[in-house]
Amino acid sequence: MATNIENTLRRIVPRWREFKLALQSGELDPTETRLVSALPPDSFILKKKEEWTNNRTLLFATDFLGVAYVMGYPELAIDAAKFVLEPDSGSSPVAKSIAAKVLRIPTPLEDSFQTPTFVDRHDLIEPIRRLKKKRINQPRNAFVWADLARLYTILGLQEQAKKAMQIAYYLAPLNRYIIRSAIRLELHLNQPEKAHYLLRKTETTKHDPWLMATEIAINSILEKRSKLIKKGMKIVYSRSINPFHICELSSALACEELSNGNSKKAKKLFAISVQKPNDNALAQAIWATKFVTIDNLFEKKFDPIRGGEAKALQTLFEGKWKKSLENSHSWILDEPFSVRPYVQISFLHSDIFEDYVSSIEIIESALMFVPRNPTLLNNLAFDLIHLDKLKEAKKVLSSIDLSHSSLATKICLLATSGLLEYRLGRPIEGRKLYQTAIQFAYKASLPWLKARAMIYLAREELLAKSTDADNLRNKAINEALKQNDPSFKLLIRRLKKLRL
Numbered sequence: 001m002a003t004n005i006e007n008t009l010r011r012i013v014p015r016w017r018e019f020k021l022a023l024q025s026g027e028l029d030p031t032e033t034r035l036v037s038a039l040p041p042d043s044f045i046l047k048k049k050e051e052w053t054n055n056r057t058l059l060f061a062t063d064f065l066g067v068a069y070v071m072g073y074p075e076l077a078i079d080a081a082k083f084v085l086e087p088d089s090g091s092s093p094v095a096k097s098i099a100a101k102v103l104r105i106p107t108p109l110e111d112s113f114q115t116p117t118f119v120d121r122h123d124l125i126e127p128i129r130r131l132k133k134k135r136i137n138q139p140r141n142a143f144v145w146a147d148l149a150r151l152y153t154i155l156g157l158q159e160q161a162k163k164a165m166q167i168a169y170y171l172a173p174l175n176r177y178i179i180r181s182a183i184r185l186e187l188h189l190n191q192p193e194k195a196h197y198l199l200r201k202t203e204t205t206k207h208d209p210w211l212m213a214t215e216i217a218i219n220s221i222l223e224k225r226s227k228l229i230k231k232g233m234k235i236v237y238s239r240s241i242n243p244f245h246i247c248e249l250s251s252a253l254a255c256e257e258l259s260n261g262n263s264k265k266a267k268k269l270f271a272i273s274v275q276k277p278n279d280n281a282l283a284q285a286i287w288a289t290k291f292v293t294i295d296n297l298f299e300k301k302f303d304p305i306r307g308g309e310a311k312a313l314q315t316l317f318e319g320k321w322k323k324s325l326e327n328s329h330s331w332i333l334d335e336p337f338s339v340r341p342y343v344q345i346s347f348l349h350s351d352i353f354e355d356y357v358s359s360i361e362i363i364e365s366a367l368m369f370v371p372r373n374p375t376l377l378n379n380l381a382f383d384l385i386h387l388d389k390l391k392e393a394k395k396v397l398s399s400i401d402l403s404h405s406s407l408a409t410k411i412c413l414l415a416t417s418g419l420l421e422y423r424l425g426r427p428i429e430g431r432k433l434y435q436t437a438i439q440f441a442y443k444a445s446l447p448w449l450k451a452r453a454m455i456y457l458a459r460e461e462l463l464a465k466s467t468d469a470d471n472l473r474n475k476a477i478n479e480a481l482k483q484n485d486p487s488f489k490l491l492i493r494r495l496k497k498l499r500l
Helices: 019-025 044-054 058-070 074-084 093-103 121-137 142-154 158-171 176-188 192-200 209-221 229-238 243-259 263-273 279-288 308-317 321-334 340-352 356-366 374-386 390-398 407-423 427-443 447-463 469-480 487-497
Strands: none
Touching: 019 093, 019 142, 044 058, 044 074, 058 074, 058 093, 058 142, 074 093, 121 142, 142 158, 142 176, 158 176, 176 192, 176 209, 192 209, 209 229, 209 243, 229 243, 243 263, 243 279, 263 279, 279 308, 308 321, 308 340, 321 340, 340 356, 340 374, 340 487, 356 374, 374 390, 374 407, 390 407, 407 427, 407 447, 427 447, 447 469, 447 487, 469 487
């Protein structure tokens, strides 16, 4: 049984975009509160200022400028900003943009480089070459190192990515962008404990709503309750910060309430999160509509920067399959190292369009940088079975590491294994595996997975001309009708067409 990202728990982990785009989004702007007011006078930011004062060069000016702006002390960097904007300074477009923000003057952000419009290894050669050149000319520019780490991650070069990010973090350990980028890399490497450690030892986590949101989300991944929830609630309900700067924090808190069964509080917090959301908070709210009603969410006009995931989820939930497929490809361009858009595309190809060849193609492209991902491998096995490549499917299923599988993926793996048994001519074994998947989905309160497994079990029983097939079909249809997922209407129609 193919699985989709909607079947998995979505958390409000940070996006990881090139620094230029993150700057344009406004997520690096200072909030209305001081992020480091509790730090002593000899803290990190004052050291950066001293370095700039003693070494009045472009290298130290841009270094201090970025730190001062993101940490909420732009007035300390006015002198550095003026230096950066001097006609002969040789500053980069990004540095000039930060300087303009500090001085509150309009300056368009020129293009430096962007991730290519199609994720291909050859397309990344030139951007990496340019970043390596920048790295030599600006060795203390943490943003250059972080962008380089991101491109290495897209290419699946994990060791190079980790080394580049270590340097970026060493250069700017209190910078919001660098911290969130480092966190995202650790999560991509399946190291949530290390990600949490980085946040825990960062002083600004206790004051910065963007970092607080990330800390709460990572605790959820670790199945722990964050100690910052109470403080986060106080910040959100105080209304003292621009709604944009608390959108992810509100969303993370909403998910905590949702997981605790408090849908009333969750609904209220999600409503706050979409007052002025970034694309991450918007996607989280759309995903959450599977569990809680968020008033007028789809009627509102949102235009967040790079909203591929939000649009892909919304069109999926609306049953606009072709549009969802198109938006999912846009999502890949935004997060080419993330598994989630690839999973959604493979699901649409195989489960909705029954185009198993196209599904395999997108899965194979994703497996280049996440070779052992259980969800992708499950969907690959599902596709191979439908192409009657049973030996290859069996090999794929036997290679999956269940210790790194989510509960939803494990349930789907049981169903896929049941499908394989049916196609190998062993219906008794297949039926047992499907029934186990259905029982697990029921116990885990995952009714949509239970209904989907029941439909696929009924389909195999009908194809095998079982005496109980009609009864199983009726039960599956009744269960599927309870779901608000439009894909079930399609599955029901297919099931009704099958004859004994």
